[in-house]
Amino acid sequence: MIDRKNLYRFPWSKSDNAGGWVEVTDECTLSCPGCYRHKIEGHRPLESVKQDILECRRVTNCDGMAIAGGEPLIYPHIIDVVRFMANLKIKPTILSNGENLTPDLVQELKRAGLAKIHLHIDSSQRRPGWEEKNEAELNELRQHYADLLWASGRIQCGYHVTVFRRSLPYLPEIMAWCLKNMHKVQHISFIAFRTLPVSDDIEYQVEGRKIDLRGLGDFLPDPSEARICTEEMLDRIRERHRDFVPAAYLNGSSDIQTYKYLITVYVGSRERVYGVLGPRTIELAQVFHHFFTGRYLSFLRRPAAGRKLFALAPLDRSLRPAVRAYLRACLRRPRRLFQKIYTQSIHLHQPNELLQGRINLCDSCLNMMIHRGRLINSCRLDEYRVFGGTIQPVQVKPQSAQAEGSDNRAL
Amino acid sequence: MYKFPWSRTDNPGAWAEVTDECDLYCPGCYRHRLEGHRSLDDVKSDILRCRDLTNCSRISIAGGEPLIYPQIVEVVDFIFSHHLQPVIFTNGNNFTQELALELKKAGIHQIFFHVDSGQKRPGWENRSESDLNQLRQHYADMVRNLRGVQCGFNVTITRRTLPEVPMIVGWVRRNIDKVQNVSLIALRGLDLSPGKKYMVNGRVIDTTVWQSRSDDPHEITITSEEISEVIEQQFPGSNPAAYLSGTARPETYKFLILLFLGSPYMTYGVAGGKAVELNEALTHLRKGQYIAGFPNPQIGKKVFFLALVDTEIRRALGRFLGAVLKNPSRLLDRIYIQCINIQQPNEILEGEANLCDGCLNQMAYRGELIPSCLLDEYRLFGGPIVEVKG
Numbered sequence: 001m002i003d004r005k006n007l008y009r010f011p012w013s014k015s016d017n018a019g020g021w022v023e024v025t026d027e028c029t030l031s032c033p034g035c036y037r038h039k040i041e042g043h044r045p046l047e048s049v050k051q052d053i054l055e056c057r058r059v060t061n062c063d064g065m066a067i068a069g070g071e072p073l074i075y076p077h078i079i080d081v082v083r084f085m086a087n088l089k090i091k092p093t094i095l096s097n098g099e100n101l102t103p104d105l106v107q108e109l110k111r112a113g114l115a116k117i118h119l120h121i122d123s124s125q126r127r128p129g130w131e132e133k134n135e136a137e138l139n140e141l142r143q144h145y146a147d148l149l150w151a152s153g154r155i156q157c158g159y160h161v162t163v164f165r166r167s168l169p170y171l172p173e174i175m176a177w178c179l180k181n182m183h184k185v186q187h188i189s190f191i192a193f194r195t196l197p198v199s200d201d202i203e204y205q206v207e208g209r210k211i212d213l214r215g216l217g218d219f220l221p222d223p224s225e226a227r228i229c230t231e232e233m234l235d236r237i238r239e240r241h242r243d244f245v246p247a248a249y250l251n252g253s254s255d256i257q258t259y260k261y262l263i264t265v266y267v268g269s270r271e272r273v274y275g276v277l278g279p280r281t282i283e284l285a286q287v288f289h290h291f292f293t294g295r296y297l298s299f300l301r302r303p304a305a306g307r308k309l310f311a312l313a314p315l316d317r318s319l320r321p322a323v324r325a326y327l328r329a330c331l332r333r334p335r336r337l338f339q340k341i342y343t344q345s346i347h348l349h350q351p352n353e354l355l356q357g358r359i360n361l362c363d364s365c366l367n368m369m370i371h372r373g374r375l376i377n378s379c380r381l382d383e384y385r386v387f388g389g390t391i392q393p394v395q396v397k398p399q400s401a402q403a404e405g406s407d408n409r410a411l
Numbered sequence: 412m413y414k415f416p417w418s419r420t421d422n423p424g425a426w427a428e429v430t431d432e433c434d435l436y437c438p439g440c441y442r443h444r445l446e447g448h449r450s451l452d453d454v455k456s457d458i459l460r461c462r463d464l465t466n467c468s469r470i471s472i473a474g475g476e477p478l479i480y481p482q483i484v485e486v487v488d489f490i491f492s493h494h495l496q497p498v499i500f501t502n503g504n505n506f507t508q509e510l511a512l513e514l515k516k517a518g519i520h521q522i523f524f525h526v527d528s529g530q531k532r533p534g535w536e537n538r539s540e541s542d543l544n545q546l547r548q549h550y551a552d553m554v555r556n557l558r559g560v561q562c563g564f565n566v567t568i569t570r571r572t573l574p575e576v577p578m579i580v581g582w583v584r585r586n587i588d589k590v591q592n593v594s595l596i597a598l599r600g601l602d603l604s605p606g607k608k609y610m611v612n613g614r615v616i617d618t619t620v621w622q623s624r625s626d627d628p629h630e631i632t633i634t635s636e637e638i639s640e641v642i643e644q645q646f647p648g649s650n651p652a653a654y655l656s657g658t659a660r661p662e663t664y665k666f667l668i669l670l671f672l673g674s675p676y677m678t679y680g681v682a683g684g685k686a687v688e689l690n691e692a693l694t695h696l697r698k699g700q701y702i703a704g705f706p707n708p709q710i711g712k713k714v715f716f717l718a719l720v721d722t723e724i725r726r727a728l729g730r731f732l733g734a735v736l737k738n739p740s741r742l743l744d745r746i747y748i749q750c751i752n753i754q755q756p757n758e759i760l761e762g763e764a765n766l767c768d769g770c771l772n773q774m775a776y777r778g779e780l781i782p783s784c785l786l787d788e789y790r791l792f793g794g795p796i797v798e799v800k801g
Contacts, residue, residue, distance in 0.1 A: 005699070011416030011421075012416075013414055013416075013656065013768050013769055014658070015661040015662070060661075061414075203613065207762070207799070207800040208613070251418070253419075256419045256420050256464060257464070280696075283696060284696070287695075287696070291688060363420075375661055389800075392613065394612055394613030
């Protein structure tokens with residue numbers, strides 16, 4: 001059970017947010033379960049992408065922006081997009097499956113100003129050469145990309161893992177691999193699989209019109225598969241990593257008691273993990289960054305945050321065990337005093353979902369994007385592209401039950 | 412401008428309604444008489460639910476008219492005893508010296524009086540906003556006598572009264588020692604011009620039961636920027652410091668905050684976004700809760716230290732020093748801060764409900780947290796109204 005009083009609620013909103021989102025193509029080289037993007041438009045014109053970036057920055061005041069798709073690395077102008085963003089002093093992050101990531105492209109992206117790549121790797125992807133591998137075995141592929149980006153010297157490395165019931169038991173093992181690569185891996189997102197359930201008692205509408213959800217692709221026969229929540233992932237990780245304590249969150253838009261986004265930040269060196277940051281440190285980082293730059297912090301440009309971080313221990317109770325662990329480690333081996341101190345953020349996500357008859361989004365979503373001049377949640381883009389608006393679930397009652405509903409004066 | 416960091420689960424304010432009965436009928440009011448006085452236990456349980464869900468530091472007691480609720484003093488006392496600031500929203504009709512003292516004893520923090528010329532208030536019919544400053548003065552003086560209780564006013568702004576806004580703001584500025592808040596709230600209602608249809612939960616609704624509606628879209632589309640411009644024209648340099656944006660249209664300003672600094676003799680200028688940001692950030696770091704307003708409106712000359720980081724306060728400091736040079740007795744004046752809230756409430760824009768992102772007035776309804784302006788959409792129709800497009 002999480003006590004919300006021990007967590008920091010990020011101060012983000014739609015118009016003052018740490019993040020933004022832009023999509024450059026809807027083409028992809030893989031077909032991952034849970035992907036909510038359809039191949040409709042192909043590669044977008046560069047000018048249109050640039051306009052969306054400018055508008056997204058203007059409306060959201062974002063510090064960093066995700067370049068997504070589809071698979072952005074097959075977009076012919078990807079270097080131009082990264083350079084354009086970096087010139088605007090936005091931290092560009094590419095979300096990729098990694099299939100097209102070569103050492104040469106890494107160097108080009110680095111020169112263009114790329115800050116970070118998040119690689120989507122999980123066992124459901126049926127990735128050529130990695131079929132039938134489990135999440136633990138996929139750590140080898142993750143290691144390959146982490147080494148590739150580490151060699152680049154400047155681009156940060158992150159991972160996305162879609163979590164199914166089948167892969168839930170492997171979370172501690174992925175975490176252990178991440179922690180071993182504290183200096184190479186700055187981020188990992190565990191994203192619970194979601195899809196809209198199809199049942200007789202729910203009808204889906206867009207602007208009052210009934211729609212056929214099959215327009216959005218195939219569905220799971222087992223609804224329990226789409227109900228993994230952030231707390232469940234947290235419990236699973238904590239079975240092996242007792243020090244995994246979240247510091248901050250975003251709540252749901254319709255069910256505010258849900259944790260749509262739960263963040264833990266580890267602090268350590270390439271040799272060992274010392275502990276986690278607490279809510280106070282996250283709050284101070286957000287507040288100071290905003291006060292001095294006018295923007296909330298999406299992520300640190302340099303992951304080697306340094307020992308100065310420990311100076312916050314008097315204000316952050318949760319950081320004190322990390323400081324004690326560090327001092328003890330230095331007493332045992334004084335050369336550790338000269339090791340770089342890194343941070344690594346672990347995100348647990350419970351994305352767009354249908355909960356108690358309502359769509360439950362991330363309140364203050366970090367991934368808002370511009371679509372036809374308007375700011376929308378990127379997870380809903382294809383609701384607009386396929387159906388022309390957002391999907392609303394409507395509870396379908398039997399006729400007799402409707403007549404009993406005395407407080408509903410519907411015609 | 413600074414965007415307030417408030418969210419649904421970390422918000423300085425929350426809202427509780429004690430009754431839906433009222434002794435006035437104000438245009439733009441979106442509360443219908445359905446239930447009468449609520450049971451005290453229900454009100455208390457909603458207050459606790461609100462506190463747990465929103466992490467709030469103050470609770471607004473509203474209605475209906477809360478001062479006709481028989482247990483109003485108990486409600487104030489209950490809120491205060493839970494270390495929250497009780498704020499009452501009233502039309503003032505039943506505000507007597509005796510009740511005022513009882514409320515003060517129970518721990519009331521602030522009283523907001525809804526006074527405007529659209530109310531057809533007995534004895535004040537056909538008066539202009541400027542005439543109504545006399546009534547506002549009466550209430551401001553009464554609250555001033557309570558010592559330590561803050562005073563605010565709500566004014567619904569219509570096309571007719573928009574040009575009179577400077578008269579209200581001028582009076583408020585002269586009473587900076589007595590009046591801490593004025594909310595200028597643009598009139599909103601359901602647009603029922605030909606062809607408009609609305610639905611709830613996928614079914615078209617009967618809008619004839621909805622009292623706050625208009626056949627003239629022009630009347631219900633006054634924006635907060637329009638109100639702000641009217642103030643700026645009369646009082647140059649009245650730049651808003653902070654805002655809340657809209658949920659459907661983040662580029663709209665649902666809540667614009669203007670903070671005057673001065674004494675009853677002279678307004679020196681305004682506070683800027685950096686001052687508000689510091690106030691919010693430091694309060695949250697210290698107490699774990701955000702703040703709406705300032706704990707002590709008599710902020711003192713120490714506010715001018717913020718000139719180091721806030722350009723607006725730097726200008727105000729310049730004017731203060733200029734005034735002191737001309738008349739050194741100004742140095743002895745007390746310096747106050749006063750908040751003008753310009754609001755553009757719940758509206759349907761291009762078919763979508765555009766609410767305040769970070770709404771300060773969320774309330775518990777059947778265990779759930781909803782924006783208080785949507786309460787009667789739930790009570791009458793079972794959920795929020797959306798427009799039927801096409």
